[in-house]
Amino acid sequence: MELEGERPPAPAPGVGRERDRPVRWREVRLRRSADFDRVRREGRTWSHPLFVLIAAPNPMGVTRIGVVAGRRVGRAVARNRAKRLLREAARHLHPHLATGWDLVLIARPPILTVKGPQVEAALEELARKAGLWQEE
RNA sequence: CAGGUCGGCCAGGCGGUCGCGCUCCGCGCAUCGCGCGGGGUGAGGAAAGUCCGGGCUCCACAGGGCACGGUGCUGGGUAACGCCCAGGCGGGGUAACCCGACGGAUCGGGCCACAGAAACAGACCGCCAGGUUGGUGGGUUAGCGGGAUAUGAGCAUCCCGCUGAUUCCCCCAUAUACCGGCUACCGGUCUACCAGAUACCCGUCUACCAACCUGGCAAGGGUGAAAAGGUGGUGUAAGAGACCACCGGCGUCCGGGGUGACCCGGGCGGCCAGGCAACCCCCACCGGGAGCAAGGCCAAGCAGGGGCGACGUGGGGGCAAGCGAAGUGCCGCCUGCCCCCACACGGGGCGGCCCGUCCCGUCCGAGCCCCGGGUGGGCCGCUUGAGGCGGCGGGCAACCGCCGUCCCAGAGAGAUGACCGCCCACGACAGAACCCGGCUUAUCGGCCGGCCUGGAGC
RNA sequence: GCGGGCGUGGUUCAGUUGGUAGAACGUCUCCUUGCCAAGGAGAAGGCCACGGGUUCGAGUCCCGUCGCCCGCU
Numbered sequence: 324m325e326l327e328g329e330r331p332p333a334p335a336p337g338v339g340r341e342r343d344r345p346v347r348w349r350e351v352r353l354r355r356s357a358d359f360d361r362v363r364r365e366g367r368t369w370s371h372p373l374f375v376l377i378a379a380p381n382p383m384g385v386t387r388i389g390v391v392a393g394r395r396v397g398r399a400v401a402r403n404r405a406k407r408l409l410r411e412a413a414r415h416l417h418p419h420l421a422t423g424w425d426l427v428l429i430a431r432p433p434i435l436t437v438k439g440p441q442v443e444a445a446l447e448e449l450a451r452k453a454g455l456w457q458e459e
Numbered sequence: 460c461a462g463g464u465c466g467g468c469c470a471g472g473c474g475g476u477c478g479c480g481c482u483c484c485g486c487g488c489a490u491c492g493c494g495c496g497g498g499g500u501g502a503g504g505a506a507a508g509u510c511c512g513g514g515c516u517c518c519a520c521a522g523g524g525c526a527c528g529g530u531g532c533u534g535g536g537u538a539a540c541g542c543c544c545a546g547g548c549g550g551g552g553u554a555a556c557c558c559g560a561c562g563g564a565u566c567g568g569g570c571c572a573c574a575g576a577a578a579c580a581g582a583c584c585g586c587c588a589g590g591u592u593g594g595u596g597g598g599u600u601a602g603c604g605g606g607a608u609a610u611g612a613g614c615a616u617c618c619c620g621c622u623g624a625u626u627c628c629c630c631c632a633u634a635u636a637c638c639g640g641c642u643a644c645c646g647g648u649c650u651a652c653c654a655g656a657u658a659c660c661c662g663u664c665u666a667c668c669a670a671c672c673u674g675g676c677a678a679g680g681g682u683g684a685a686a687a688g689g690u691g692g693u694g695u696a697a698g699a700g701a702c703c704a705c706c707g708g709c710g711u712c713c714g715g716g717g718u719g720a721c722c723c724g725g726g727c728g729g730c731c732a733g734g735c736a737a738c739c740c741c742c743a744c745c746g747g748g749a750g751c752a753a754g755g756c757c758a759a760g761c762a763g764g765g766g767c768g769a770c771g772u773g774g775g776g777g778c779a780a781g782c783g784a785a786g787u788g789c790c791g792c793c794u795g796c797c798c799c800c801a802c803a804c805g806g807g808g809c810g811g812c813c814c815g816u817c818c819c820g821u822c823c824g825a826g827c828c829c830c831g832g833g834u835g836g837g838c839c840g841c842u843u844g845a846g847g848c849g850g851c852g853g854g855c856a857a858c859c860g861c862c863g864u865c866c867c868a869g870a871g872a873g874a875u876g877a878c879c880g881c882c883c884a885c886g887a888c889a890g891a892a893c894c895c896g897g898c899u900u901a902u903c904g905g906c907c908g909g910c911c912u913g914g915a916g917c
Numbered sequence: 918g919c920g921g922g923c924g925u926g927g928u929u930c931a932g933u934u935g936g937u938a939g940a941a942c943g944u945c946u947c948c949u950u951g952c953c954a955a956g957g958a959g960a961a962g963g964c965c966a967c968g969g970g971u972u973c974g975a976g977u978c979c980c981g982u983c984g985c986c987c988g989c990u
Contacts, residue, residue: 352872357871389872398507399890407876414478415877439877 324437351417352423353389362389362427369449373442375408377431388413388421392430405430412443419447421455 353359366379392402397410409428450456
């Protein structure tokens with residue numbers, strides 16, 4: 324399912340491969356408003372009915388992930404639900420993602436109709452399209 | 460048992476794997492801090508909407524008046540409320556029970572479309588009295604007169620006219636005779652006088668209809684959401700609370716009950732004239748402004764520029780320099796700086812205005828406006844509180860007091876999720892962001908209790 | 918957290934002392950033209966966002982709900 328054509332720059336080399344270790348989610352979160360703005364301004368976009376993936380390279384050697392659910396998704400309960408599903412999927416699949424990227428996941432309303440594994444499958448599909456997927 | 464009504468409670472549960480926020484203990488690295496292991500704890504009845512009320516924090520705290528906003532039966536509860544409890548009154552329901560912005564309409568302004576005579580004061584139809592003018596049909600029958608036919612003449616027969624407005628019949632008219640309907644109209648039904656003379660003459664009495672005029676009336680009709688107390692009687696030309704009886708309502712006074720709203724009984728009064736104050740308004744009571752992005756501390760960083768802007772005046776004091784032939788003293792004059800007082804002006808506190816008051820400033824300038832620059836990190840506030848539970852006591856209750864006991868989320872891109880198994884029989888509305896008390900709205904289903912109505916059985 | 922505004926025909930908007938809801942454009946029918954457009958004549962189309970209340974009567978006044986938009990910090 325490798326996508327041909329132009330591809331984002333290769334991940335920074337020489338980063339340790341510690342995929343066996345459980346990911347410490349709090350260390351790989353994208354937190355600052357400036358980071359979100361930078362990714363959405365400079366990054367490339369891949370979309371899926373459940374959510375949208377935006378990716379931009381960073382020079383830090385780690386892959387950070389931010390999660391967004393706007394008012395279109397629903398009220399507070401619905402937005403929390405959407406962000407939890409996206410965080411859980413990202414946490415599980417983080418070891419398979421290329422390093423040195425900042426990712427933003429934007430929830431769409433249909434995500435409320437599915438369960439966890441479908442979100443993980445959708446994230447894997449988008450990661451493959453973006454060329455960020457690394458088979459173990 | 461069925462239906463109804465009111466109140467209270469629960470908000471899927473258990474187990475396993477991988478994860479999250481906070482916190483405690485131990486160990487390790489070891490400056491903050493980080494990592495590992497273990498324990499504890501972790502969203503709601505509405506956390507929601509932000510419709511009220513407070514606490515807390517900062518700003519401001521002589522005060523007065525006027526605005527503005529809110530609340531609106533009474534008493535109580537409370538930190539406070541527009542909330543709650545109890546009671547009163549009004550309305551709904553067979554009942555339990557539920558609902559009610561529920562002060563004032565004889566201080567004033569305003570509004571009440573259309574219809575209707577009139578919407579708060581009146582007369583369209585109508586009823587009554589008086590006056591003026593005009594009118595009251597036809598038939599039959601009778602009388603009288605005339606004529607025609609016929610005859611000697613008459614009677615008789617036929618025709619016409621007049622009279623009896625009244626006795627027999629018919630028709631017509633009449634919105635207060637009655638019934639029905641599409642209701643000032645239409646249809647149907649009923650009634651339409653009395654007396655008197657010889658229905659002849661004279662005279663008298665009197666009825667009815669129409670139009671108009673003058674006056675009286677407010678019963679009835681019709682309009683409307685709303686029209687002047689209701690029923691019966693007296694009374695009158697016709698009528699009317701004009702008067703009377705009973706009933707209903709209003710005002711006022713007295714007596715009684717209640718803290719009070721209000722209720723009960725009695726007397727008196729005129730029946731005086733509606734509704735809307737979620738229209739203005741009046742009355743009573745309440746209300747400073749902002750909000751945890753409040754506010755405080757630490758660290759880091761930066762760069763300033765422009766515009767508007769009040770006239771100042773008088774007095775006093777201190778210091779310094781100069782001048783008055785001389786003088787480190789005294790006095791006077793003058794200049795500069797600083798301070799105080801009074802007045803004027805400008806600005807601010809003072810939330811909208813005025814008075815008043817306090818503070819700052821008046822050309823080295825208070826304050827205001829515009830442009831530009833830096834930061835957007837950390838800590839505190841931050842959860843022990845009008846707190847939960849249990850018991851006792853007070854109170855009809857809301858609630859309050861005392862004692863005991865418990866600690867029960869504190870995040871900061873923002874913590875409860877993912878997967879599997881089982882059970883109940885499939886899980887609704889929905890996520891804390893400073894904290895409480897209420898209200899309102901959303902909500903699958905289940906449990907418990909009080910009361911009411913109906914039916915059945917003992 | 919605090920504050921403000923708006924929901925009316927298909928669309929854009931009016932609508933004051935509360936009294937039968939209007940305009941423009943659009944739609945439809947007819948006329949005009951060989952045909953279309955323009956033009957002329959006429960018509961249809963609204964539970965005034967929703968639910969209660971006040972009033973005889975509510976688009977309008979009061980309370981609540983929903984949706985959309987804006988401002989300040």
